[in-house]
Amino acid sequence: MNRTFVLALDQGTTSSRAILFDRAGAVCAAAQQEYTQHYPQPGWVEHDADEIWETQLAVAQRVLRENNVSAGQIAALGIANQRETTLLWDRASSAPLARAIVWQDRRTAGPCAELIKAGHSDLIRGKTGLEIDAYFSASKLRWLLDNIPGARARAERGELACGTVDSWLAWKLTGGHAHVTDVSNASRTMLFDIHHQRWDEDLLALFDIPAGLLPQVVDSSGRIALSDAALFGSPIALAGMAGDQQAATFGQVCLQPGMAKNTYGTGCFLMLNTGAQAMPSSHRMLSTVGWRRGGNTAYLLEGSVFMGGASVQWLRDELQMIRSSDDIEALAASVPDSGGVYLVPAHTGLGAPYWDPHARGALLGLTRGSNRAHIARATLEAIAFQSAEVLNAMQRDFGKPLSELRVDGGASRNNLLLQFQADLLGVAVIRPKITETTALGAAFLAGLAVGFWQDEAELVFLWQAERRFEPAMPDARRDDMMAGWKRAVERARDWAEH
Numbered sequence: 001m002n003r004t005f006v007l008a009l010d011q012g013t014t015s016s017r018a019i020l021f022d023r024a025g026a027v028c029a030a031a032q033q034e035y036t037q038h039y040p041q042p043g044w045v046e047h048d049a050d051e052i053w054e055t056q057l058a059v060a061q062r063v064l065r066e067n068n069v070s071a072g073q074i075a076a077l078g079i080a081n082q083r084e085t086t087l088l089w090d091r092a093s094s095a096p097l098a099r100a101i102v103w104q105d106r107r108t109a110g111p112c113a114e115l116i117k118a119g120h121s122d123l124i125r126g127k128t129g130l131e132i133d134a135y136f137s138a139s140k141l142r143w144l145l146d147n148i149p150g151a152r153a154r155a156e157r158g159e160l161a162c163g164t165v166d167s168w169l170a171w172k173l174t175g176g177h178a179h180v181t182d183v184s185n186a187s188r189t190m191l192f193d194i195h196h197q198r199w200d201e202d203l204l205a206l207f208d209i210p211a212g213l214l215p216q217v218v219d220s221s222g223r224i225a226l227s228d229a230a231l232f233g234s235p236i237a238l239a240g241m242a243g244d245q246q247a248a249t250f251g252q253v254c255l256q257p258g259m260a261k262n263t264y265g266t267g268c269f270l271m272l273n274t275g276a277q278a279m280p281s282s283h284r285m286l287s288t289v290g291w292r293r294g295g296n297t298a299y300l301l302e303g304s305v306f307m308g309g310a311s312v313q314w315l316r317d318e319l320q321m322i323r324s325s326d327d328i329e330a331l332a333a334s335v336p337d338s339g340g341v342y343l344v345p346a347h348t349g350l351g352a353p354y355w356d357p358h359a360r361g362a363l364l365g366l367t368r369g370s371n372r373a374h375i376a377r378a379t380l381e382a383i384a385f386q387s388a389e390v391l392n393a394m395q396r397d398f399g400k401p402l403s404e405l406r407v408d409g410g411a412s413r414n415n416l417l418l419q420f421q422a423d424l425l426g427v428a429v430i431r432p433k434i435t436e437t438t439a440l441g442a443a444f445l446a447g448l449a450v451g452f453w454q455d456e457a458e459l460v461f462l463w464q465a466e467r468r469f470e471p472a473m474p475d476a477r478r479d480d481m482m483a484g485w486k487r488a489v490e491r492a493r494d495w496a497e498h
Contacts, residue, residue, distance in 0.1 A: 129287030240446030
């Protein structure tokens with residue numbers, strides 16, 4: 001049978017999606033299902049591991065069924081996943097021992113601060129390219145082992161398995177036959193040496209993690225395993241895996257050193273391709289693995305912003321200022337500027353370049369004339385301010401200015417946001433025709449592994465721009481606004497420590 005599609009599973013922080021791509025890289029069909037967010041304590045964020053799997057399987061089966069596509073028409077399956085979210089399960093039964101601890105969760109900020117105080121920052125940064133932070137998986141996994149009764153003893157007996165969401169999905173897709181993760185996801189655990197590309201004994205000892213828990217590390221693009229035939233009617237080759245931001249970078253075809261993309265999702269994640277060598281950062285950016293294909297590795301510099309689109313969701317759900325996230329653009333555009341209002345969306349702390357888990361959200365500059373439109377505009381501007389700070393620091397690390405920034409993610413539909421982003425950066429911001437770049441990257445990685453696409457040159461040909469936003473703000477105005485933003489951030493720093 002003619003294999004005419006690649007199936008991408010895009011398991012995100014708030015929803016599970018399945019998308020079918022054709023040879024032109026076009027979206028042929030998609031299905032999406034949201035799932036429950038659990039907040040058992042302030043600063044804690046959890047997901048039900050079974051619900052992650054059930055929703056992901058449901059949308060994959062639905063996109064095939066509703067479009068009359070059989071498993072035999074699928075050349076390969078690729079996974080892109082929310083990164084750092086950490087799961088622990090029973091090898092025999094595949095039952096999760098607890099809810100997954102989500103990347104946004106801050107419960108381990110205290111132990112991470114102790115590691116910094118004890119002088120481990122240089123060791124961890126040197127091996128992993130990461131800053132010590134509760135964001136990454138290692139401290140979450142240790143928490144699970146220390147707080148689930150009997151878990152550590154069972155782990156040491158080899159009865160348990162752990163992983164990030166890609167590992168969980170691969171395990172469930174293969175009926176427990178494949179316990180794997182790819183190099184991009186492994187590089188986000190704070191347990192993986194990105195230079196030698198292996199789990200690191202010193203880091204496992206530091207976090208007291210039994211090595212037998214960990215998945216096998218595989219290429220991001222390659223024939224990894226076959227899915228259980230019962231799930232889709234016949235087996236499908238799992239041939240691509242990458243963390244969502246690495247997948248989006250690949251989907252944006254940022255394949256050459258110096259190319260960069262920003263994803264405006266729940267958070268904002270800015271990635272700059274640095275080539276075949278990991279580049280250390282002097283500005284608290286992260287060095288991370290982008291992907292590995294055929295034994296060749298691409299590295300990235302990354303700046304992580306914890307609250308991007310999530311700040312718009314906060315306006316919608318908690319403050320109820322808008323009915324849907326898409327309403328924010330018209331509301332924000334109803335005023336010429338924010339009226340001096342700044343929102344610092346440090347609701348879950350601040351990521352790069354501050355790495356301040358004790359920062360908290362702040363709304364500053366309010367006057368009697370401030371209204372919901374000003375707050376809406378300040379919320380959009382905050383997304384751009386955070387991204388601009390990260391990109392400016394990243395360019396100083398790389399030593400060369402960018403010529404453009406490729407963008408994707410849900411909020412990249414917002415023209416007001418992208419124009420303001422271009423103004424703040426002073427470089428063109430380019431939105432592609434296909435903004436589902438996270439899923440597209442997973443599809444590209446899987447398709448390349450099975451010959452659905454021939455090579456990277458074909459992917460470059462398939463990528464097309466939809467709109468280009470050119471900077472128009474005077475330099476003096478840009479400098480004033482960035483100075484105001486930095487003043488606002490300083491007032492939000494270290495709040496929870498006092």
